[in-house]
Amino acid sequence: SGKEKWPRGDESVWKEGLRSADEDVSSITKSIVHHVQTSLSRQAYNLDDLGAYQATALSAKDNMLLNWNETQLAYTRKQPKRAYYLCIEYLMGRTFDNAILNLGLKDQYREGIDQLGFNLEDLIDKERDAALGNGGLGRLAACYLDSSSSQELPVWGYSLRYKYGIFQQLIAPDGSQLEAPDPWLEHLNPFEIPRYDVQYEIRFYGQSERTTKGRAVWSGGQEVLAVAYDVMIPGYGTKNTNNLRLWESKPKRGFDLQSFNAGDYERAVEASNSAEAITSVLYPNDNTTFGKELRLKQQYFWTAASLADIIRRFKSLDKPFSALPDYAAIQLNDTHPTLAIPELMRILVDEEEVPWDDAWEIVTNTFFFTNHTVLPEALEKWAVPLLEHLLPRHLQIIYDINLIFVQSVEKKFPGDRDRLARMSLIEEGYPKQVRMAYLAIIGSRKVNGVAELHSELLRTTICKDFVEFFGISKFGNVTNGVTPRRWLDQCNPGLSALITETLKIPKSEWLKDLKKLQGLLEYADDPKFQKKWAVVKQTNKERLAHYVETTLGVKINTKAMFDVQVKRLHEYKRQTLNIFGIIHRYFTLKSITPEERKKTNPRVVFFAGKAAPGYYIAKLVIKLIINVARVINADPDTKEYLQVYFLPDYSVSVAELLVPASNISQHISTAGTEASGTSNMKFCLNGGLLVGTVDGANIEIGEEIGDENVFFFGHLTPAVEDLRYQHTYHPVPIEQKCPALAHVLNEISAGKFGEGQTYEPLLNTVRHHDHYLLTEDFQSYIDALKLVDEAYLDQSKWLKKSITTCAKMGKFSSDRAILDYAEEYWSIEPLTVE
Numbered sequence: 083s084g085k086e087k088w089p090r091g092d093e094s095v096w097k098e099g100l101r102s103a104d105e106d107v108s109s110i111t112k113s114i115v116h117h118v119q120t121s122l123s124r125q126a127y128n129l130d131d132l133g134a135y136q137a138t139a140l141s142a143k144d145n146m147l148l149n150w151n152e153t154q155l156a157y158t159r160k161q162p163k164r165a166y167y168l169c170i171e172y173l174m175g176r177t178f179d180n181a182i183l184n185l186g187l188k189d190q191y192r193e194g195i196d197q198l199g200f201n202l203e204d205l206i207d208k209e210r211d212a213a214l215g216n217g218g219l220g221r222l223a224a225c226y227l228d229s230s231s232s233q234e235l236p237v238w239g240y241s242l243r244y245k246y247g248i249f250q251q252l253i254a255p256d257g258s259q260l261e262a263p264d265p266w267l268e269h270l271n272p273f274e275i276p277r278y279d280v281q282y283e284i285r286f287y288g289q290s291e292r293t294t295k296g297r298a299v300w301s302g303g304q305e306v307l308a309v310a311y312d313v314m315i316p317g318y319g320t321k322n323t324n325n326l327r328l329w330e331s332k333p334k335r336g337f338d339l340q341s342f343n344a345g346d347y348e349r350a351v352e353a354s355n356s357a358e359a360i361t362s363v364l365y366p367n368d369n370t371t372f373g374k375e376l377r378l379k380q381q382y383f384w385t386a387a388s389l390a391d392i393i394r395r396f397k398s399l400d401k402p403f404s405a406l407p408d409y410a411a412i413q414l415n416d417t418h419p420t421l422a423i424p425e426l427m428r429i430l431v432d433e434e435e436v437p438w439d440d441a442w443e444i445v446t447n448t449f450f451f452t453n454h455t456v457l458p459e460a461l462e463k464w465a466v467p468l469l470e471h472l473l474p475r476h477l478q479i480i481y482d483i484n485l486i487f488v489q490s491v492e493k494k495f496p497g498d499r500d501r502l503a504r505m506s507l508i509e510e511g512y513p514k515q516v517r518m519a520y521l522a523i524i525g526s527r528k529v530n531g532v533a534e535l536h537s538e539l540l541r542t543t544i545c546k547d548f549v550e551f552f553g554i555s556k557f558g559n560v561t562n563g564v565t566p567r568r569w570l571d572q573c574n575p576g577l578s579a580l581i582t583e584t585l586k587i588p589k590s591e592w593l594k595d596l597k598k599l600q601g602l603l604e605y606a607d608d609p610k611f612q613k614k615w616a617v618v619k620q621t622n623k624e625r626l627a628h629y630v631e632t633t634l635g636v637k638i639n640t641k642a643m644f645d646v647q648v649k650r651l652h653e654y655k656r657q658t659l660n661i662f663g664i665i666h667r668y669f670t671l672k673s674i675t676p677e678e679r680k681k682t683n684p685r686v687v688f689f690a691g692k693a694a695p696g697y698y699i700a701k702l703v704i705k706l707i708i709n710v711a712r713v714i715n716a717d718p719d720t721k722e723y724l725q726v727y728f729l730p731d732y733s734v735s736v737a738e739l740l741v742p743a744s745n746i747s748q749h750i751s752t753a754g755t756e757a758s759g760t761s762n763m764k765f766c767l768n769g770g771l772l773v774g775t776v777d778g779a780n781i782e783i784g785e786e787i788g789d790e791n792v793f794f795f796g797h798l799t800p801a802v803e804d805l806r807y808q809h810t811y812h813p814v815p816i817e818q819k820c821p822a823l824a825h826v827l828n829e830i831s832a833g834k835f836g837e838g839q840t841y842e843p844l845l846n847t848v849r850h851h852d853h854y855l856l857t858e859d860f861q862s863y864i865d866a867l868k869l870v871d872e873a874y875l876d877q878s879k880w881l882k883k884s885i886t887t888c889a890k891m892g893k894f895s896s897d898r899a900i901l902d903y904a905e906e907y908w909s910i911e912p913l914t915v916e
């Protein structure tokens with residue numbers, strides 16, 4: 083209504099005390115100095131860059147908080163339907179630069195910081211990445227939060243506040259990956275708000291006794307506390323500031339007093355250590371499962387705390403539970419939060435005494451499920467005995483859900499026993515396992531994949547039986563997107579300024595309506611514009627070269643073509659194809675005359691990415707890349723034409739340097755294995771061209787920008803299964819299948835790049851089985867790279883491709899993606915905060 087009664091005390095005193103945003107330079111410097119003096123207890127005499135960064139970040143936080151408060155107040159008053167995005171990882175990167183950009187205050191901060199004797203870029207560099215994620219999945223979640231605030235949608239994220247994020251990657255002298263902890267919270271984190279008043283008790287283990295009407299009482303076991311920490315998510319060009327709530331685990335009682343009094347101090351703190359362990363570290367695996375009890379504890383701890391919070395908020399509205407789906411949509415981002423389904427059943431049935439069938443109706447209208455992979459090794463299954471031990475009540479509920487479900491399948495397909503076994507939530511075996519993806523599918527209103535091809539693969543493979551049971555309309559697609567604020571405006575200010583100047587509209591307009599980039603098309607042929615475009619790229623290449631010089635101590639030729647492959651190390655992503663291709667190129671260069679060499683296109687290849695610490699083959703790939711680089715970079719015959727670098731400790735911030743500097747980037751997974759990929763979108767948005775397989779979002783990028791602007795190669799998805807069959811049952815020796823690749827492997831074996839023996843296990847994956855089909859795609863990969871070289875010779879044509887690529891990337895804004903979810907899935911609407 084707006085005309086509410088003032089809640090307490092003297093309204094005018096309150097209003098007098100309310101601070102307003104610092105929008106001009108002098109109030110910004112005042113607030114920075116204030117934080118130096120008070121929050122940090124320091125002065126101009128002893129303030130270093132880190133301190134200056136902290137004080138400045140605290141001042142930016144104050145400004146964000148005002149909007150955050152307004153936003154939460156508006157949500158409370160207007161009671162819109164909200165969406166909750168449950169994701170076990172959020173790969174946020176740095177916050178400060180993004181915050182001042184979104185607040186529209188970057189210029190003011192720059193000037194204020196300058197007046198105080200510091201440099202904005204230096205302070206930005208002092209912030210540590212919040213690296214609470216492994217890769218694509220976590221970064222997607224971060225982009226979606228940015229877009230939900232920017233599009234004024236009422237969305238909250240929920241996750242865990244890991245004390246240690248993704249490990250720091252070090253490279254040993256022999257090229258091995260070493261892992262070190264990432265203590266990202268060791269200094270003050272200016273951007274989180276501890277909410278010691280928001281706490282929930284979470285139970286593990288114990289006993290579950292069935293009572294009546296399908297209910298049960300779950301008691302005993304271990305209880306730990308979940309404490310909330312809030313992270314503000316500012317929207318671009320709007321006051322709307324959403325929330326990311328992260329849970330930290332704490333012991334319910336500090337320590338066990340009985341043991342303490344008996345002098346057994348270790349025993350006394352045991353329970354408290356075990357409680358704190360739950361949120362201590364992010365699991366460093368991408369696209370594999372692990373089956374560890376602590377991981378299951380993390381999943382339950384996080385989903386139970388988030389649901390308790392969501393239900394408490396819903397209950398304050400004083401509506402019947404049947405209305406929950408009208409007020410809350412809960413997105414399960416992959417299967418990691420699937421325990422939310424039996425947990426909501428438990429709350430409704432056991433605690434709120436809602437009849438089972440009504441509860442199931444509520445559950446299946448509240449949840450939505452996104453799948454991010456079809457790799458069989460990544461599909462989560464939990465052993466029944468482990469679930470029974472850790473979550474006895476949830477296992478009962480899962481069995482009850484399954485019983486009713488299997489009965490309904492039997493009814494629809496009488497006598498089809500194979501089908502029942504295929505669709506059961508419980509996979510037979512020793513031990514039995516719960517198939518989490520199936521639980522997520524049957525417990526959700528809708529299911530989606532993350533790119534057209536991937537969603538279609540889901541419908542025809544993993545979900546096939548479920549499509550036949552529920553009907554096709556339950557299984558949709560939302561193609562991923564990336565935020566153009568971070569992935570263009572922030573990481574590439576030069577290009578952003580050129581686009582704004584060329585389109586002759588305010589930057590805030592195209593950044594929120596990315597299809598407007600199409601306006602660049604009319605300049606794609608214009609030599610003057612092309613020149614400016616090239617200058618921006620060159621500047622970004624020099625910025626990257628400077629970074630490489632300060633981290634690796636080497637100077638690189640910025641006139642060469644920059645070719646980038648950065649992503650997690652995984653066999654299906656085929657960094658091997660790239661490094662084998664490089665070796666092939668090296669041999670070719672060695673075999674030609676110096677005159678002929680002069681005609682070749684100089685190339686600098688960058689790799690970066692982490693391997694899961696237990697993934698032996700992936701770690702060998704890193705070692706190979708580094709040792710190949712060592713040989714090639716030192717060879718006087720070729721070093722002018724080919725250079726290879728592995729940049730250690732890949733992160734969001736390193737990506738922000740690499741993405742704007744690339745001429746081409748590689749997205750070369752075996753067809754049908756990369757669900758979407760999102761860095762492909764980032765590179766294209768920054769005018770880098772793609773070398774890619776017909777996989778994931780590469781396909782849709784080709785559709786948008788024109789296939790002639792992508793260097794596609796390799797077999798198509800439908801051929802893959804058949805080729806694999808051939809490799810298993812009718813293997814052909816690699817010498818026959820692909821002599822060029824055989825030569826490369828033999829040279830590695832022979833010790834050309836260090837002890838050949840070391841690499842045998844890796845080489846054997848290609849020689850035998852070749853599950854990822856390198857031998858099948860190698861020649862067409864080499865051919866595609868040849869086309870790249872030829873195309874690069876004609877710079878004007880190349881620049882036209884680059885401009886066209888960027889201009890047609892509008893579809894891949896995460897704003898479009900989040901609006902798809904809002905409209906087609908969650909049924910939520912924008913709410914503008916005045």
Ligand code: F58
Pocket residue numbers: 170171216217218219220222367368369370454455532562756757758759760778
């Ligand atoms: C990625 N998955 C997909 N998982 O591989 C990629 O194609 C897609 O673009 C992206 O999701 C976003 O949809 C991915 O990053 C993980 O890292 C999981 C993290 C948690 C443990 C299991 C793997």
